[in-house]
Amino acid sequence: MNNLTNDLQAQILAAYKNKTHCRIEGGNSKAFIGNAPPDSQASINISTAEHTGIISYDASELVITARSGTTLHEIKQALAENNQSLPFEPPSFADSATIGGTIACNLSGPARAYSGAARDFVLGSRIINGKGDDMQFGGQVMKNVAGYDASRLMAGAYGTLGLILEVSLKVLPLAQTEITIKSQQHINSAIKNINALSAQNWPISASVYLDGHLYIRLNSSEMNCLSASQAISQKINATEIADSKAFWTSITEQQHAFFDTSQSIARLSLPATAEDIEPGGEQLIEWGGALRWLKTDLPIQQLRDTARTLGGHVTAYKNYPQATEYFQPLAPGMHSLHQRLNKAFDPAGILNPGRLYKEL
Amino acid sequence: MQIDTIKQTILPALMQILPADAILSEQEDLHPYECDGLSAYRQTPLLVVLPSSIEQIQQIMKLCHQHQVAVIARGAGTGLSGGALPMADSVLLSLAKFKQILDIDPLARTANVQPGVRNLAISEAAKPHGLYYAPDPSSQIACTIGGNVAENSGGVHCLKYGLTVHNILKLDIVTVEGERLTIGSEALDSPGYDLLALMTGSEGMLGIIVDITVKLLPMPEQAKVIMASFDDIYKAGNAVANIISAGIIPAGLEMMDKLAIKAAEDFIHADYPLDAEAILLCELDGNTIEVDELIPLAEKVLLESGASETRLAKDDTERAKFWQGRKSAFPAVGRMAPDYYCMDGTIPRRELANILKRIADLSKEYELPVANVFHAGDGNMHPLILYDANIEGELERTEEFGAKILEACVAAGGTITGEHGVGIEKIDQMCVQFKTAELSQFHAIKAAFDPAGLLNPGKAVPTLHRCAELGAMHVHEGKLPHPELPRF
Ligand SMILES: Cc1cc2nc3c(=O)[nH]c(=O)nc-3n(C[C@H](O)[C@H](O)[C@H](O)COP(=O)(O)OP(=O)(O)OC[C@H]3O[C@@H](n4cnc5c(N)ncnc54)[C@H](O)[C@@H]3O)c2cc1C
Numbered sequence: 001m002n003n004l005t006n007d008l009q010a011q012i013l014a015a016y017k018n019k020t021h022c023r024i025e026g027g028n029s030k031a032f033i034g035n036a037p038p039d040s041q042a043s044i045n046i047s048t049a050e051h052t053g054i055i056s057y058d059a060s061e062l063v064i065t066a067r068s069g070t071t072l073h074e075i076k077q078a079l080a081e082n083n084q085s086l087p088f089e090p091p092s093f094a095d096s097a098t099i100g101g102t103i104a105c106n107l108s109g110p111a112r113a114y115s116g117a118a119r120d121f122v123l124g125s126r127i128i129n130g131k132g133d134d135m136q137f138g139g140q141v142m143k144n145v146a147g148y149d150a151s152r153l154m155a156g157a158y159g160t161l162g163l164i165l166e167v168s169l170k171v172l173p174l175a176q177t178e179i180t181i182k183s184q185q186h187i188n189s190a191i192k193n194i195n196a197l198s199a200q201n202w203p204i205s206a207s208v209y210l211d212g213h214l215y216i217r218l219n220s221s222e223m224n225c226l227s228a229s230q231a232i233s234q235k236i237n238a239t240e241i242a243d244s245k246a247f248w249t250s251i252t253e254q255q256h257a258f259f260d261t262s263q264s265i266a267r268l269s270l271p272a273t274a275e276d277i278e279p280g281g282e283q284l285i286e287w288g289g290a291l292r293w294l295k296t297d298l299p300i301q302q303l304r305d306t307a308r309t310l311g312g313h314v315t316a317y318k319n320y321p322q323a324t325e326y327f328q329p330l331a332p333g334m335h336s337l338h339q340r341l342n343k344a345f346d347p348a349g350i351l352n353p354g355r356l357y358k359e360l
Numbered sequence: 361m362q363i364d365t366i367k368q369t370i371l372p373a374l375m376q377i378l379p380a381d382a383i384l385s386e387q388e389d390l391h392p393y394e395c396d397g398l399s400a401y402r403q404t405p406l407l408v409v410l411p412s413s414i415e416q417i418q419q420i421m422k423l424c425h426q427h428q429v430a431v432i433a434r435g436a437g438t439g440l441s442g443g444a445l446p447m448a449d450s451v452l453l454s455l456a457k458f459k460q461i462l463d464i465d466p467l468a469r470t471a472n473v474q475p476g477v478r479n480l481a482i483s484e485a486a487k488p489h490g491l492y493y494a495p496d497p498s499s500q501i502a503c504t505i506g507g508n509v510a511e512n513s514g515g516v517h518c519l520k521y522g523l524t525v526h527n528i529l530k531l532d533i534v535t536v537e538g539e540r541l542t543i544g545s546e547a548l549d550s551p552g553y554d555l556l557a558l559m560t561g562s563e564g565m566l567g568i569i570v571d572i573t574v575k576l577l578p579m580p581e582q583a584k585v586i587m588a589s590f591d592d593i594y595k596a597g598n599a600v601a602n603i604i605s606a607g608i609i610p611a612g613l614e615m616m617d618k619l620a621i622k623a624a625e626d627f628i629h630a631d632y633p634l635d636a637e638a639i640l641l642c643e644l645d646g647n648t649i650e651v652d653e654l655i656p657l658a659e660k661v662l663l664e665s666g667a668s669e670t671r672l673a674k675d676d677t678e679r680a681k682f683w684q685g686r687k688s689a690f691p692a693v694g695r696m697a698p699d700y701y702c703m704d705g706t707i708p709r710r711e712l713a714n715i716l717k718r719i720a721d722l723s724k725e726y727e728l729p730v731a732n733v734f735h736a737g738d739g740n741m742h743p744l745i746l747y748d749a750n751i752e753g754e755l756e757r758t759e760e761f762g763a764k765i766l767e768a769c770v771a772a773g774g775t776i777t778g779e780h781g782v783g784i785e786k787i788d789q790m791c792v793q794f795k796t797a798e799l800s801q802f803h804a805i806k807a808a809f810d811p812a813g814l815l816n817p818g819k820a821v822p823t824l825h826r827c828a829e830l831g832a833m834h835v836h837e838g839k840l841p842h843p844e845l846p847r848f
Contacts, residue, residue: 058708058710059605060601060602060604060605060709060710061601061604061708061709061710062604063708083607106549106554112548113548116522116526117548117549119554119557120522120525120526129801133797133800133801134797135795135797135798135801136795136798137798139773139774139775140708140773141706141707141708141738141739141740141773141774141775141778142518142519142706142738142739142740142778143514143518143523143706143735143738143739143740143775143778143779144706144775144777144778145511145512145561145775145777145778145779145780145781145782146775146776146777146782146786146790146793146794147782147790147793147794147798147802147820147821148558148561148562148566148802148805148806148821149512149525149557149558149560149561150558150801150802150805152525152554152557152558153553153554153557153558155554155557156549156553156554157553157554161553172609173607173608173609174607192467195467195468195469196467198469198578199466199467199469199489199490199491199578200490200578201578201580201581201646201647202647203647203650220650221649221650221653223649223653224647224649224650224653227649228647269545269547269548269549269550270547271468271545271546271547272468272547272548273465273467273468287548290547290548291548311545311546311547312545312546312547313545313547313550313551315551327551327552328551329551330551330552331541331542333535333539333540333541334541334542334543334552334555337535337541337555337808337809338552338553340807340808340809341553341555341805341808341809343808344801344804344805344807344808345801345804356552357552
């Protein structure tokens with residue numbers, strides 16, 4: 001427990017006065033996400049890592065409020081003691097991962113397609129904007145429409161709209177049982193099958209397509225999981241895998257051999273039912289088809305054009321030195337709206353400039 | 361500019377854009393647009409336009425922008441906070457002609473619809489595919505999906521399935537300058553800021569929503585509802601927390617107090633227990649196995665929490681009857697007095713009993729009866745204050761009473777509005793909930809979309825001056841709110 005609010009605010013106020021660029025960091029476990037900071041610009045690091053502690057957690061309220069530097073590990077543990085969890089299953093990537101960084105990157109794991117994304121569970125946030133104002137948006141209640149939803153807006157803003165001081169998240173009870181089944185499938189039939197199954201009342205909580213196999217995770221009561229596992233296995237000729245937990249951890253944390261590569265990895269976010277784009281490289285497909293990791297030598301621009309026509313976008317996730325923008329560039333009207341919105345929070349342009357887009 | 365001058369300049373130009381029957385300018389035609397669901401506030405708009413294509417909306421926006429005329433969007437006008445209240449010198453833009461369901465994709469479980477489509481119409485169209493749209497405001501037979509997005513509407517089933525913001529994927533908006541932008545996508549995320557979240561609940565202040573893609577869910581294989589009666593409303597409040605603590609997330613968990621029970625019973629004959637101080641309706645849904653497992657568990661928790669009786673609806677007909685009483689509670693209460701005023705504060709669940717007590721005390725103090733019927737599982741209160749607008753001063757007393765309830769909700773760690781929006785109604789309570797920096801931030805967000813303030817001006821976010829003036833009147837615990845602002 002350590003409250004650095006005043007200190008963090010003083011740092012940003014000073015930076016605002018001097019127009020100093022700030023690099024906000026938590027546990028530094030997601031430093032690889034986003035554009036690399038320009039070498040030329042002098043900047044200071046502002047760390048939330050020591051701004052820690054669970055401020056309130058009442059299991060019957062389904063809400064946890066924590067300072068941004070609290071580690072994901074600590075939060076997950078506190079929740080687990082009460083048989084609850086963060087339903088969006090955020091990856092850590094390192095033990096140092098903080099809740100602030102997780103929300104700033106809007107990172108969600110395998111459960112995303114079935115339970116929702118990090119942003120879906122944000123109830124409130126306390127932030128310092130680029131002028132040094134300490135502000136509270138949203139709250140600790142389930143429903144809140146007073147004012148614009150500036151708290152959810154922090155999710156996925158990569159610290160460019162404000163430094164997150166505290167965040168309140170909705171949590172949910174853990175399911176009793178978990179079973180994962182696996183079935184050999186052609187890629188397009190796997191995509192079709194998982195979507196057709198998701199349109200029924202099965203307790204599906206995650207899916208992955210990898211090495212010609214569709215993996216489906218079931219989470220519910222024991223009886224419900226067993227019955228679903230039996231019925232689905234019959235339908236698509238699947239068998240149960242031995243160590244479900246370890247398998248999904250390897251996917252969530254990207255420790256699976258697939259990710260162990262020096263090749264470029266593109267992150268394709270597509271409408272779930274889009275057919276295989278046949279990129280020629282190895283793919284790992286999550287979220288019922290909506291998230292596709294691709295090992296490829298194809299130019300990022302070509303992938304982005306393809307994704308755009310399908311209604312999606314591509315992130316130059318790893319090993320893409322040649323990509324000029326890490327995230328897919330926005331349409332012109334959206335880009336200028338982003339610039340204006342960014343100015344509304346950070347008029348001097350000092351908070352993580354360039355990390356989301358070069359001109360933001 | 362004088363109202364007549366504005367009319368004379370833009371009416372001929374509008375006639376170039378729209379067919380004659382899509383423009384209303386005569387007093388008698390404007391009359392129905394004077395108010396929304398908050399009928400205590402009324403104002404005739406300058407003009408009403410009823411475009412039927414997105415291009416027309418773009419042209420209207422360009423025109424109004426050029427002449428600096430304000431535009432107020434209107435869906436079905438069921439809003440309860442005066443969000444669609446016109447202004448004398450503004451154009452009211454009705455989305456009533458945008459009624460088409462453009463596409464339903466059963467495999468992707470999405471529906472692409474126009475903004476004027478009624479909430480319930482989406483679920484009806486999805487039904488043949490075994491799918492439905494989850495957020496279900498009680499006004500769902502009438503309210504539009506565009507209005508739902510603009511208010512981030514909730515409903516009885518939001519405890520388990522989320523609010524509008526959790527159930528939409530993509531929006532097309534027309535900006536104040538007439539530009540069409542796409543926000544979100546059919547994928548599960550989009551690059552850049554979460555403008556989908558920002559637009560949801562923005563009360564028509566940031567853009568006109570002209571196209572919406574929503575998520576559809578599989579219809580539950582089974583749904584069962586338990587009605588639990590309590591001889592003490594506080595026991596009912598605690599039962600809510602106990603259900604959640606037991607790891608059960610009901611599809612809906614709704615409470616009604618004695619007055620609401622009586623009103624609903626007289627109106628619908630839902631077979632509610634008239635001697636109970638409160639009832640809880642606890643619905644569990646999903647596949648047959650999980651529902652069958654959870655029902656006995658929920659019944660046990662309710663009884664252990666002090667329920668005097670629990671009744672499981674024996675079939676879908678009885679279940680529908682239990683819900684009909686709840687869903688018609690507003691009109692039912694409306695029969696008990698000439699007028700009623702619906703509040704929307706939301707609190708942490710653990711504060712339910714305290715707030716209910718506070719409301720009961722205030723009801724005595726103001727000598728105005730209150731019926732409570734609300735989304736207990738979400739802590740979203742809907743006290744309905746009964747009054748008679750024809751009695752001099754009673755509306756003012758009612759509003760003051762309502763304001764006190766909202767302030768109590770904020771003090772309990774909650775918010776002044778869970779799902780009905782701020783509109784014109786709760787604009788003063790915004791000064792209680794937010795500090796100057798936060799309100800300034802809201803204004804800056806607004807300016808990023810609408811620098812001249814032409815979209816639904818004067819709603820949702822109070823000016824700092826307004827708060828300062830108000831603060832001069834409401835000194836709380838000797839502390840002046842917004843002390844940094846000049847007083848006048
Ligand atoms: C009996 C009754 C029961 C209700 N129950 C519930 C409930 O359970 N849950 C709940 O959340 N609400 C409830 N409401 C409130 C209301 O129905 C909702 O707020 C609804 O979403 C409003 O939809 P509408 O189409 O009527 O919008 P309107 O009232 O026409 O407009 C509401 C606001 O949205 C803006 N707007 C409308 N359309 C657009 C658009 N296309 N683009 C941009 N802005 C737009 C308007 O400017 C206005 O600010 C209830 C109302 C009544 C009368």
